[in-house]
Amino acid sequence: MRVVILGAGGHGLSLAYHLVKKGINDISMVEAKRINYGSSGRNAGRYRYHFYTKENVEFAKEGIPYLLKLCKDLPLNPLCMKTGYLWILDDEKSKDVISRAHSLWSSEGVGGKFLPCNDFDFLKIEEECYLAPQDGSFHHDYLSLGMYEAIKDHVKVIIGEAMRLKVSGGKIVGVEVNGSIIPADVVAVTLGAWTGHFMKRNGIEVPVEPEKKEIFVTEDLKFRVKPLTISKRIYFSHTLKGEIIGGVEDEVPRGFGELDISVERSLSFTRTLRSLVKGAEGIRILRGWSGYYEMTPDHSHIMGFSDSWPDGLYVDAGYSGHGMMFSPYSGKIMADLIADGVKNKFTKIFSPQRFEENKLIDERMVI
Amino acid sequence: MEVRSKRHGRVRVPFDCEKGMPHTEAIVKGIRVDMCGEDWPRPKDTGLKISGLLLHKLKLVRYTPWLLQEISTRLNIPSSYTAEDYTLDKMNVDTLIVGGGTSGIFALRRTKGLLIANDLETDVLLDPMTETSDLANTVKQTLKSESSRILKGDFLGKFSEGYLLRVERRLILVNPSKIIFATGGRYLPPIFEGNDLPHVISRRLYLRRRKRYNKVLVLGSSDDAVRTAIVAKGKVLTPEGVKLFSRRGLELIEEHGVEVEEVKWLRVKAKSESLEATWDKGQGKFDAIVFSPVKQPRVEPIANSGCAYKFYPNMGIYLPEHDMDGYMKECNHYVTGGGRGIWWEELSALSGTTPFDPEAVQQLKEGLKETTLRQYYTNDFITVKSPYLYGEGGYMCLCEDVTYEDIMEVVRKGYVDVEAIKRTTGLATGMCQGKACSYIAGSVTRSNSLITFRSPLLTM
Ligand SMILES: Cc1cc2nc3c(=O)[nH]c(=O)nc-3n(C[C@H](O)[C@H](O)[C@H](O)COP(=O)(O)OP(=O)(O)OC[C@H]3O[C@@H](n4cnc5c(N)ncnc54)[C@H](O)[C@@H]3O)c2cc1C
Numbered sequence: 001m002r003v004v005i006l007g008a009g010g011h012g013l014s015l016a017y018h019l020v021k022k023g024i025n026d027i028s029m030v031e032a033k034r035i036n037y038g039s040s041g042r043n044a045g046r047y048r049y050h051f052y053t054k055e056n057v058e059f060a061k062e063g064i065p066y067l068l069k070l071c072k073d074l075p076l077n078p079l080c081m082k083t084g085y086l087w088i089l090d091d092e093k094s095k096d097v098i099s100r101a102h103s104l105w106s107s108e109g110v111g112g113k114f115l116p117c118n119d120f121d122f123l124k125i126e127e128e129c130y131l132a133p134q135d136g137s138f139h140h141d142y143l144s145l146g147m148y149e150a151i152k153d154h155v156k157v158i159i160g161e162a163m164r165l166k167v168s169g170g171k172i173v174g175v176e177v178n179g180s181i182i183p184a185d186v187v188a189v190t191l192g193a194w195t196g197h198f199m200k201r202n203g204i205e206v207p208v209e210p211e212k213k214e215i216f217v218t219e220d221l222k223f224r225v226k227p228l229t230i231s232k233r234i235y236f237s238h239t240l241k242g243e244i245i246g247g248v249e250d251e252v253p254r255g256f257g258e259l260d261i262s263v264e265r266s267l268s269f270t271r272t273l274r275s276l277v278k279g280a281e282g283i284r285i286l287r288g289w290s291g292y293y294e295m296t297p298d299h300s301h302i303m304g305f306s307d308s309w310p311d312g313l314y315v316d317a318g319y320s321g322h323g324m325m326f327s328p329y330s331g332k333i334m335a336d337l338i339a340d341g342v343k344n345k346f347t348k349i350f351s352p353q354r355f356e357e358n359k360l361i362d363e364r365m366v367i
Numbered sequence: 368m369e370v371r372s373k374r375h376g377r378v379r380v381p382f383d384c385e386k387g388m389p390h391t392e393a394i395v396k397g398i399r400v401d402m403c404g405e406d407w408p409r410p411k412d413t414g415l416k417i418s419g420l421l422l423h424k425l426k427l428v429r430y431t432p433w434l435l436q437e438i439s440t441r442l443n444i445p446s447s448y449t450a451e452d453y454t455l456d457k458m459n460v461d462t463l464i465v466g467g468g469t470s471g472i473f474a475l476r477r478t479k480g481l482l483i484a485n486d487l488e489t490d491v492l493l494d495p496m497t498e499t500s501d502l503a504n505t506v507k508q509t510l511k512s513e514s515s516r517i518l519k520g521d522f523l524g525k526f527s528e529g530y531l532l533r534v535e536r537r538l539i540l541v542n543p544s545k546i547i548f549a550t551g552g553r554y555l556p557p558i559f560e561g562n563d564l565p566h567v568i569s570r571r572l573y574l575r576r577r578k579r580y581n582k583v584l585v586l587g588s589s590d591d592a593v594r595t596a597i598v599a600k601g602k603v604l605t606p607e608g609v610k611l612f613s614r615r616g617l618e619l620i621e622e623h624g625v626e627v628e629e630v631k632w633l634r635v636k637a638k639s640e641s642l643e644a645t646w647d648k649g650q651g652k653f654d655a656i657v658f659s660p661v662k663q664p665r666v667e668p669i670a671n672s673g674c675a676y677k678f679y680p681n682m683g684i685y686l687p688e689h690d691m692d693g694y695m696k697e698c699n700h701y702v703t704g705g706g707r708g709i710w711w712e713e714l715s716a717l718s719g720t721t722p723f724d725p726e727a728v729q730q731l732k733e734g735l736k737e738t739t740l741r742q743y744y745t746n747d748f749i750t751v752k753s754p755y756l757y758g759e760g761g762y763m764c765l766c767e768d769v770t771y772e773d774i775m776e777v778v779r780k781g782y783v784d785v786e787a788i789k790r791t792t793g794l795a796t797g798m799c800q801g802k803a804c805s806y807i808a809g810s811v812t813r814s815n816s817l818i819t820f821r822s823p824l825l826t827m
Contacts, residue, residue, distance in 0.1 A: 034786065041790070072430070076791070077423045081432040141790040142423075152781065219798070219826055220373070220444035223436065240439045241767070241793065242373075261822055262527040263455065263540065270827075271452070279447035282397070284826035287800055289819075 002026045003338065004175055004184040006162045006198070009040035010144045010324050011316050012190035014331025015338075017147040020154045022339045027154065028184075030177050032161040038192045040144045040324060042291030044215060044245055046228045046237065047325035048085050048135040049110040052101055052364040055349050056300060057108050062346075063329035070328040071138065074146030078138045079240060084227035085135040088117055088276075089128045091232050097364065098130045110134050122224040122278050131227065137237065140324050147328075158182070162191075165202045165313065172312035186338055188314045193292035195302075195317035197256075204309060206302060207355055208318040209254045210292035214261045216269050216285045218244040225277060228367075234272045235367055243286065244273065249367075254295065261288035293321035297355065299363035303330060304337060304347035306356075314338060315352060321366050368393065368405040371443045372563075373797070374768040377414035380407040382556050382765075383569040386485050386521070387825045389765040389799045394445035410564045410637035419792060420773050453827075455538045463530070463543035465522045465668060469502065469712045470704025471549030472509045473719030475516065480543070483518045483532050489551075491712045493574040495598055502712055524671040524822035533827065545700060547722060548669050548687070552662035552705035555803050557586055557606075558771050558811065560760030561635030566642060570595045570659035580655040584644055586633075588754040590616030591659040591710055593625050599657060602626040604633060604646060609754050611661055611682055613738040615711065633757040660754040662710045663806045667820035669706065674698035676817075680750040681742050683810040684708060685817060691744060692721040692728045708740050753810040763811075764804035766797025774808055784814040800824075 001024055005012045008031035016027050031037070047067060049060040071080035089095045105111045112132035117123045160178035165187060167173065174181040189206075191198050196208035220242035228237040236246025248265045266288055274281050296302060296318040303316045316334050319326060336342040354360060370393045372379050381391045384403035393400045421428075428434060460481045464471050467484025469491055475482045487510060491503045510517065520534035529542040554569040556562050566580075570591055573580070583599035585592050588611045596603045597619065607629045612620070620627060631647040635656060642653045663684050666676050675688040675697040686708050693701040701722040704715035714734045720727045735741055742748065763774045769792050777791045785805050788794055794808060795801030795818050805817045 036790070072426075075423065077429055079422075079432075079435060080429075081435060145791060149780070219448070220442070221448070222442075222444055222446045223439040226436075238439075240435050241796070242439065242442050242444045258527065260525060260527050263531055263538065264528065266526070266823070266827065267453065267455065267538075274450070279397075281450035282448035284448075285823065286798070286826055287821040287823065289821050 001186060001339070002184050003028070003186045003188065004182055005029045005188045005190060006175065007031060007038065007189070007191040007194070008035045008157065009038045009190065009192050010140075010147075010327030011192070011330055012188070013144050013147040014327045015188055015190060015316065015334045016155050017151050018331045018335030019339060020151040022335060024339055025154065028156045028158055028182060030158045030160060030162045030175070030182070032159075034159070035148055035157070036141065036144050038194070039291045039294065040140060040192070040327070042215065042289055043140050043324045044228075044237070044247070045138050045140040045324065046085070046135070047138060048132065048322070050085060050101065050105060050112070050132045050135060050365070052097070053300070053361050054104060054108070055361045056363055057104065057110065059326070059346055059350075061108065061110070063326045066329040066332065067138070067325055074143070075149045076142040076146035078143040078146055080136060080138045081240075082134070082136040083237065085132040086120065086227035086229045087130040088125065088229065088231040089130060090125070094232060095128075101365070102130070105132070123229070124276055124278055135228065137228070138325070143324070144327070162198065163201070165310070167310045170310055172310050184312070186312045186314065188316065188334065188338065190316050192317055192323070193294040195294065195315060199315070206315060206317075206352055207297050208302065209295045210256050211254050211295045212252050212257060212259070212290050213247060213293050213321070214265050214288055214290045215245065215247040216261070216266060216288040218270075218273070218280070218283045218285050221280055221283060224279070229276075230367060231272065231276065234269055236273055244277070244280070244283070246273065256292075259290045261290055293366070294318050294323065295320050298360040299366050300361040301326070301330070301350050302352045303334065303350045304352065306352045320363070368400070368402070369408045370402065372414065372768050373443050373766065374419070375414040375416055376443060377563055377768070378408060378411045378565060379563060379765065380565040381572070382567060383553065383572045384575065385553060385571070387799055387802055389797075389803055392798075394448065397445070397447040397449040407565055409640040410566055410642050412564070412637040416770065418773050419769055420776060451536070453533075453536055453538045455540070457540045460541045460543045462545045462547065463541060464547045464549055466549035466551055466706065467517065468549055468551040468704055469506060469715045470706070470709070470719035471547070472506050473716045474547045474549055474703055474722065475513055476509055477720055477723040480547075481516050481518060483520055483522055485519065485521050487517070487519065490571060490574065494594065496594060497712060502716060521825050522668055523827055524668060524824040525673065526822055530672070531823065546672065548700060548702045548706045549704050549719065550665040550668050550706040552664045552708065552710070554591070554659040555663055555755070555807050557658055557660050557755040557757045558761055558763065558807065559633040559635060559758035561637070561642075562761035563765055564635060564637055564642060566654065567635065567656045567658070570657055573599070573655065573657040582653045584651065584653045584656045585658075586656060586757065587659040587661070588612070589659060589661045589710065590619070591662060593619045593627075595657055595659055596625045597623050601657075602628060604628050604630045604757070606752060606754060606756050607631050609752050611739045611754060613711075615737065630757065632759070634760070662705055662708065664706045664708055665802075666817065667802055668824055669695070669702060670817070671820045671822060671824060672698055672700065674700060674702075678809065678813065678815055679708070679743055680748050680813065682708070682739055683751060683753040683755065685806060685809065686743060691732055692725070693718060694722070708743070709735075750813065753813075755807050755810050763808055764794040764797065766799050767793045769794045769804070778812055783812050785809045785812070785817045786819070788812070789818050
C-alpha cells in the first residue's frame with residue numbers, strides 16, 4: 001500500500017508512526033515548509049479531559065491516557081506532567097459554563113472542584129476558582145519530533161506544497177507536488193488549518209478555517225504557576241524551564257495572514273499576567289509568535305472519510321485549538337482505519353459526513 | 368557580583384556588554400541590575416556540567432514527573448520582578464536608521480530621518496588606533512549636532528501595527544517607508560573547553576575594559592583580531608586553515624610584527640585566579656582571552672523585518688541579502704556597515720552614504736575588493752572551516768547551558784539546521800533569544816538558515 005500523508009505536523013507524524021508500526025513501508029510525507037512548521041510547532045503544550053460535550057470528554061478519556069503512554073515510549077521525552085487546569089471564575093459566564101460542565105465531568109469520572117483562588121499561592125485574587133486536577137502539560141516539539149525520530153528512517157519526507165489530488169475511476173491515484181505526481185493508493189490529509197483550503201482547491205468541502213492566535217513566553221521566574229490558569233482575559237502556565245507561556249482570549253476574524261504578533265495583545269497579556277501572579281509584577285515577555293487554530297463549525301475535529309469522496313482519501317484535522325494532545329491517539333485510530341479497515345466509534349462521531357447530516361457536536365470550550 | 372548560570376551553576380559574567388547578550392542583566396531581589404556596571408569575580412571553574420539530553424535518555428525521568436518539577440524549582444532563575452509599565456504612542460517617521468555606529472551616523476548626515484540606537488559608543492571612539500582620527504571626530508561632531516534626531520533606545524522589531532521602538536518607559540510605534548539597518552556586527556565566543564569562563568571576552572568589551580587587563584591572548588581570524596593584538600600586545604591564535612584577513616590586515620601583521628599562530632585545538636582552565644590556556648603548540652597564563660573570530664552582522668532585526676539573509680561560507684557568517692549600495696530587495700530596506708559584514712571604519716562610513724550617493728557605490732566596490740567579502744558580490748562561494756572552531760568542547764548556548772557536545776549529538780542524528788537544533792536541544796530559547804548562539808551553531812554546522820527571530824527583539 002502506497003500511503004502519502006499531506007502535512008508533517010503532529011497528526012501526520014502520528015499517522016506515519018502508527019503505520020510504520022504496522023509494517024507499512026511505502027510512506028511519503030509531503031510538507032510545504034518543514035517538519036512541525038504548523039500549529040504543532042506553535043502550541044502551548046497542554047492536555048485536558050475537560051470539554052463541554054460528552055463526545056469530546058469521551059474522546060479525551062481514551063486519547064489522553066494514550067498520549068501519556070506514548071510519552072514513556074518515544075525516543076525524545078515529551079515531558080508529560082499532571083498539572084491541572086484552573087479556571088478563575090471571574091464572571092457570570094464562566095461560572096455558568098463551568099457549573100454546567102461540572103455535572104457532566106463528574107458523571108464521566110473526571111470531576112474537579114470549586115475552591116477559593118487564594119488556595120493557590122501564586123494568585124493575587126480573591127475569586128472563586130475551579131480546579132480540574134486530571135489535566136496537564138507536555139512539550140509539543142518533543143512529542144512530534146519524538147514520533148518523527150522513531151520513524152525517520154522508514155518514511156520519505158518530500159518538501160513541497162501538495163496541490164492537486166489525482167483521481168481515476170473514483171479512486172485516488174496520486175497527488176501533485178512540485179509539478180509532478182506522487183503515485184498513491186491512499187492520501188491522508190493532515191493539513192491542520194490548511195485542510196479546508198486544500199480540499200476546496202480539489203472541489204471538496206471540508207469546513208476547517210484558520211483562526212490566528214498569538215502566544216507569548218516570558219522571562220524566567222521560579223516555578224510556581226503549575227496549573228494552566230484560565231481567566232476571562234488570558235490563559236497562562238509555567239514551563240519547566242521557568243518561562244510563563246500563555247495567550248490572550250479573544251475572538252479573531254478567520255483567515256490566513258501574517259504570522260506576527262501585535263503590540264496590543266503583547267501588552268494586554270503582560271499587564272494581565274502581572275496583575276494576577278505574585279512576583280511577576282514587572283515580568284517581561286521574551287518573545288511571541290502566532291499560529292492557527294483549525295476551526296470547524298462545531299469546534300470539534302474531523303476524522304475518517306466521507307462516502308461522497310474518492311476511495312482512498314482520508315482526513316484528520318480541524319481540532320479547533322486542542323489537537324496537539326490528541327495527535328498520538330488520532331494517528332492510531334487513522335492507522336487502524338487505513339491499514340486494517342477498523343472503524344473506531346469515533347470515526348463515526350467525528351465523521352466529515354456529520355456536517356451534511358446535521359449531526360453537529362456542541363463543543364464550546366475552545367481555550 | 369557573582370552570577371551563576373541557569374542549569375549548571377557556572378560562574379559567569381558577560382562576554383560583551385551589548386544589551387540583551389547573555390548574562391548582561393541579573394535580577395537581584397526583583398531589581399534589574401546591569402552586570403556591566405558591576406565588579407566581576409576572577410575566573411572560577413565551578414558548577415556541574417550535565418548533558419541536557421539526559422532528559423531524553425534517562426527513562427527513569429519519565430516515571431518520576433515530580434522530579435522534573437523539583438529540578439525546575441532549583442534552576443538558577445529570578446523569584447520576582449519589581450513592577451514596571453509602559454506608555455504607548457505613535458510617531459511619524461519617514462526614514463528610520465537603526466543603529467548608532469559609524470555607518471548609521473554617516474547615513475544620518477544624509478537624511479532628515481530619525482536614528483535609534485541603544486549604544487552610541489561606536490568602536491571607532493574606543494579603539495586607541497582610531498579614537499583621534501578624522502573619522503572619529505566627524506562621528507563625535509554629528510552625534511552632537513544631530514542630537515535632536517537621535518533617540519537613545521531600542522528597536523523592538525516588527526509587529527502587526529508597525530515597528531516598535533522603546534525609549535525608557537515609552538513605547539513608540541512607527542511606520543517608516545524606509546529603514547536603514549546600521550545594526551553593526553558582533554564578536555561571538557568561539558568553541559573550546561572553557562569558553563564560558565569569566566574574562567573570556569569580546570574585542571568590544573576589551574576595548575572598554577582594557578585598562579584592567581595586562582596579559583591578553585587574542586583569538587580570531589579577521590583584521591579585528593590583528594588590531595586587538597596590536598592594542599593588547601598579545602599574540603593571535605587562529606583555527607588551523609582559517610585566515611580571513613584582508614590585505615590591510617596582512618600589512619598590519621607585517622608592520623607591527625603581530626604573531627599569528629594556527630592552532631589545532633585550545634583548552635582554557637581557571638587556575639589560581641587567572642586563565643590558563645593550552646593549545647597544541649603552546650600554553651600560557653592570561654588575565655583575559657579576547658576574541659574577534661569574525662564580525663557577524665546583527666541579522667536578527669533585519670530578518671525580523673522581513674529581509675532575506677544567507678550563509679556566506681567563505682567566512683562562516685550570515686549576511687543580509689543586499690546589493691552593493693546596501694539595498695535589500697526582499698524588504699525594500701537598506702543595510703550598512705557592520706550589518707553587511709564590513710569591519711574597516713572608512714568603508715563602513717562609505718556604506719552609510721551609498722543608499723544616497725551612486726558615486727560612493729563604485730568607491731565601496733573598490734574598497735571591498737581587498738577583503739574576504741568580495742566573493743559575496745561575485746557569487747564565488749567556497750567553504751572554509753568555521754572561524755569559531757578552536758576545539759571540541761565548551762558551551763554553545765550560555766543562557767540555557769547547552770554544551771557543544773549536546774549540539775553535536777543531535778547534529779549526528781540529522782538535526783542540522785539551527786531551527787531543528789533549537790527544537791531538539793533548547794539552544795537559542797533563553798534570555799538572549801539566539802542573538803549569540805544561533806550564529807555560532809549555524810556557522811559550525813553550516814546551516815543555511817538560523818532561527819526565526821521573533822518580536823520583541825529585546826525583553827518587553
Ligand atoms: C497558539 C496555539 C496554542 C495551542 N495550544 C494547544 C494546547 O495547549 N494543547 C493542544 O492540544 N493543542 C493546542 N493547539 C492546537 C494544536 O497546535 C493543533 O491542533 C495541532 O498542532 C494540529 O496538528 P496538525 O498536525 O493537524 O496540523 P499542523 O501542525 O498545523 O500541521 C499541518 C502542516 O501542513 C503543512 N501544509 C499546509 N499546507 C500544505 C500543503 N498544501 N502541502 C504540504 N504541506 C502543507 C503545514 O506547513 C504544517 O506543517 C494550539 C494551537 C495554537 C495555534
